[in-house]
Amino acid sequence: xxxxxxxxxxxxxxxxxxxxxxxxxxxxxxxxxxxxxxxxxxxxxxxxxxxxxxxxxxxxxxxxxxxxxxxxxxxxxxxxxxxxxxxxxxxxxxxxxxxxxxxxxxxxxxxxxxxxxxxxxxxxxxxxxxxxxxxxxxxxxxxxxxxxxxxxxxxxxxxxxxxxxxxxxxxxxxxxxxxxxxxxxxxxxxxxxxxxxxxxxxxxxxxxxxxxxxxxxxxxxxxxxxxxxxxxxxxxxxxxxxxxxxxxxxxxxxxxxxxxxxxxxxxxxxxxxxxxxxxxxxxxxxxxxxxxxxxxxxxxxxxxxxxxxxxxxxxxxxxxxxxxxxxxxxxxxxxxxxxxxxxxxxxxxxxxxxxxxxxxxxxxxxxxxx
Amino acid sequence: xxxxxxxxxxxxxxxxxxxxxxxxxxxxxxxxxxxxxxxxxxxxxxxxxxxxxxxxxxxxxxxxxxxxxxxxxxxxxxxxxxxxxxxxxxxxxxxxxxxxxxxxxxxxxxxxxxxxxxxxxxxxxxxxxxxxxxxxxxxxxxxxxxxxxxxxxxxxxxxxxxxxxxxxxxxxxxxxxxxxxxxxxxxxxxxxxxxxxxxxxxxxxxxxxxxxxxxxxxxxxxxxxxxxxxxxxxxxxxxxxxxxxxxxxxxxxxxxxxxxxxxxxxxxxxxxxxxxxxxxxxxxxxxxxxxxxxxxxxxxxxxxxxxxxxxxxxxxxxxxxxxxxxxxxxxxxxxxxxxxxxxxxxxxxxxx
Numbered sequence: 001x002x003x004x005x006x007x008x009x010x011x012x013x014x015x016x017x018x019x020x021x022x023x024x025x026x027x028x029x030x031x032x033x034x035x036x037x038x039x040x041x042x043x044x045x046x047x048x049x050x051x052x053x054x055x056x057x058x059x060x061x062x063x064x065x066x067x068x069x070x071x072x073x074x075x076x077x078x079x080x081x082x083x084x085x086x087x088x089x090x091x092x093x094x095x096x097x098x099x100x101x102x103x104x105x106x107x108x109x110x111x112x113x114x115x116x117x118x119x120x121x122x123x124x125x126x127x128x129x130x131x132x133x134x135x136x137x138x139x140x141x142x143x144x145x146x147x148x149x150x151x152x153x154x155x156x157x158x159x160x161x162x163x164x165x166x167x168x169x170x171x172x173x174x175x176x177x178x179x180x181x182x183x184x185x186x187x188x189x190x191x192x193x194x195x196x197x198x199x200x201x202x203x204x205x206x207x208x209x210x211x212x213x214x215x216x217x218x219x220x221x222x223x224x225x226x227x228x229x230x231x232x233x234x235x236x237x238x239x240x241x242x243x244x245x246x247x248x249x250x251x252x253x254x255x256x257x258x259x260x261x262x263x264x265x266x267x268x269x270x271x272x273x274x275x276x277x278x279x280x281x282x283x284x285x286x287x288x289x290x291x292x293x294x295x296x297x298x299x300x301x302x303x304x305x306x307x308x309x310x311x312x313x314x315x316x317x318x319x320x321x322x323x324x325x326x327x328x329x330x331x332x333x334x335x336x337x338x339x340x341x342x343x344x345x346x347x348x349x350x351x352x353x354x355x356x357x358x359x360x361x362x363x364x365x366x367x368x369x370x
Numbered sequence: 371x372x373x374x375x376x377x378x379x380x381x382x383x384x385x386x387x388x389x390x391x392x393x394x395x396x397x398x399x400x401x402x403x404x405x406x407x408x409x410x411x412x413x414x415x416x417x418x419x420x421x422x423x424x425x426x427x428x429x430x431x432x433x434x435x436x437x438x439x440x441x442x443x444x445x446x447x448x449x450x451x452x453x454x455x456x457x458x459x460x461x462x463x464x465x466x467x468x469x470x471x472x473x474x475x476x477x478x479x480x481x482x483x484x485x486x487x488x489x490x491x492x493x494x495x496x497x498x499x500x501x502x503x504x505x506x507x508x509x510x511x512x513x514x515x516x517x518x519x520x521x522x523x524x525x526x527x528x529x530x531x532x533x534x535x536x537x538x539x540x541x542x543x544x545x546x547x548x549x550x551x552x553x554x555x556x557x558x559x560x561x562x563x564x565x566x567x568x569x570x571x572x573x574x575x576x577x578x579x580x581x582x583x584x585x586x587x588x589x590x591x592x593x594x595x596x597x598x599x600x601x602x603x604x605x606x607x608x609x610x611x612x613x614x615x616x617x618x619x620x621x622x623x624x625x626x627x628x629x630x631x632x633x634x635x636x637x638x639x640x641x642x643x644x645x646x647x648x649x650x651x652x653x654x655x656x657x658x659x660x661x662x663x664x665x666x667x668x669x670x671x672x673x674x675x676x677x678x679x680x681x682x683x684x685x686x687x688x689x690x691x692x693x694x695x696x697x698x699x700x701x702x703x704x705x706x707x708x709x710x711x712x713x714x715x716x717x718x719x720x721x722x
Binding site for chain 2: 030034116119120121122123125126145146190192193194195259266267268269317321324325327328329330331332333337340341344345347348349352353354
């Protein structure tokens with residue numbers, strides 16, 4: 001068993017780290033955090049320099065990890081313009097791939113995934129936004145909440161209800177590509193988030209938005225399965241975000257502790273806390289890479305992916321909290337406090353920790369019954 | 371104070387903060403506490419709680435004071451902490467001098483406030499800043515001041531034996547973008563021949579340490595207020611929010627964690643009613659436990675609210691930031707744990 005990354009991936013990791021250390025300066029990170037401003041110039045730069053390379057999922061994973069390690073808000077922002085692309089890649093028609101995905105792959109467009117609704121949260125099957133077929137078009141009405149890239153994306157992959165559910169709530173859902181320039185489409189940027197303030201988050205309102213029938217991804221009524229497939233992929237990248245936040249918290253804690261006086265640095269209680277942080281990071285990394293290795297070989301194990309997402313996210317929160325406990329006043333008034341604010345969302349988005357635990361337990365009990 | 375009187379006072383605080391603080395919480399987090407709001411709080415007698423009546427205070431007993439702090443913190447941990455600084459730090463120091471006595475009246479009315487330059491034993495002197503008192507000239511920089519925009523900043527000078535002063539003027543104040551307590555802020559101030567009053571001429575460092583030790587129960591009360599505020603919001607939200615066809619409160623992971631944490635808060639709050647029963651070791655432990663519970667409860671409250679908890683509008687993310695900041699300020703360097711170990715063992719311990 002070899003735990004080393006292949007050489008090309010290791011080299012990519014080094015390249016990304018170098019980029020992040022050079023471009024994600026504390027001043028830029030603070031500015032985008034305080035002003036809640038999306039770093040579009042950095043997105044373009046990262047794209048031009050091949051930092052974000054979606055042709056190889058391992059490269060994507062280590063890039064997210066290293067970028068978030070230097071600054072979570074900026075790191076997530078530059079890796080999220082493709083959010084939801086896998087749905088088109090896996091289930092979309094050639095027409096959709098050419099019309100929409102090609103522009104995203106060329107760095108000329110941004111996209112987003114619109115699933116969550118006000119009052120909906122993790123309950124994906126409870127979607128209320130409706131699409132009604134009229135001739136060769138669908139008319140969409142409803143609203144979406146907490147949508148990443150909501151006020152800046154060119155288009156969204158959107159989950160809507162196309163028919164009333166039968167005996168199962170998750171039946172009758174479909175996904176469409178919805179252009180943000182469409183008539184009747186509006187986005188309200190959400191301000192005042194605790195963290196990841198460089199990322200763009202919005203509420204979307206759809207008032208009789210017309211979408212060509214050709215914009216449906218895959219088959220009608222199978223939207224729920226497509227989205228669940230997507231989550232099984234995207235959750236591994238959230239785990240990578242968690243790894244980055246946790247590792248970055250530890251890096252910065254060690255930097256601050258070097259400046260502390262001798263008795264404090266020498267106290268075993270302090271050193272044990274650092275050891276706990278490092279151990280959780282390493283355990284999260286092994287779990288994430290294991291789940292990723294199955295997923296990237298097209299042999300996904302959703303329960304492993306959920307374990308990785310939940311554990312890495314909780315480790316990010318654990319490390320960010322411990323970092324501030326250890327660094328005190330310097331921590332709460334310096335760059336480290338951003339990690340603390342950014343970490344908490346990882347336990348919420350792409351399925352809360354509670355939902356991940358449900359997924360894990362269902363797989364375990366299913367195996368037991370079998 | 372009788373139990374009935376105490377209950378009436380706490381109810382009055384609840385009503386006042388519900389009406390006057392809760393609706394503007396987001397604004398004061400952003401812009402600070404307005405002088406108008408401070409005056410209103412002062413006019414209710416909520417600031418100089420421990421001050422004697424001749425200093426414009428309410429002169430309540432220790433238990434009532436702590437329960438009031440807990441109540442304030444349910445709405446605004448920043449206001450609660452600012453009031454604790456006035457009562458536990460400014461009051462004993464200012465009351466020892468004639469000039470200070472007059473100042474206390476203004477503080478009790480909410481016309482003026484005092485901030486404090488924080489001392490952290492694990493940090494080197496250059497990190498904390500230097501303040502020199504030569505003849506009568508006060509010059510230097512102090513970092514990590516709680517409420518740096520206050521009219522008075524209480525600080526230690528560098529000389530040995532150190533002197534405690536209260537500055538009245540500063541050359542400049544820089545507020546940090548701190549994680550928590552944003553309504554009062556943390557920052558640094560530069561002094562150049564600053565006007566000041568001397569509060570204690572000798573052994574200032576020992577006195578400051580003693581004053582900070584006296585804050586243990588205040589920190590515990592504020593922590594419990596944060597925990598109660600967080601859990602109350604989680605409970606309210608879980609009663610109305612449905613997911614997968616059921617109210618959140620019907621799910622065991624939500625109901626069990628909210629109810630057990632709230633129960634723990636209530637159990638710990640009982641100690642606030644009998645502060646004299648707690649010996650120094652018990653006070654330390656109480657503070658450590660309460661700070662931990664506040665972080666746990668506020669984190670859980672965000673989780674219960676889901677994405678909405680991550681937004682400022684729902685008022686729970688502030689509790690998470692403030693509880694962690696409280697730990698960073700008052701629980702840093704494990705000094706409390708060391709002191710607790712010393713007291714429990716009855717000899718020096720836990721120092722390696």
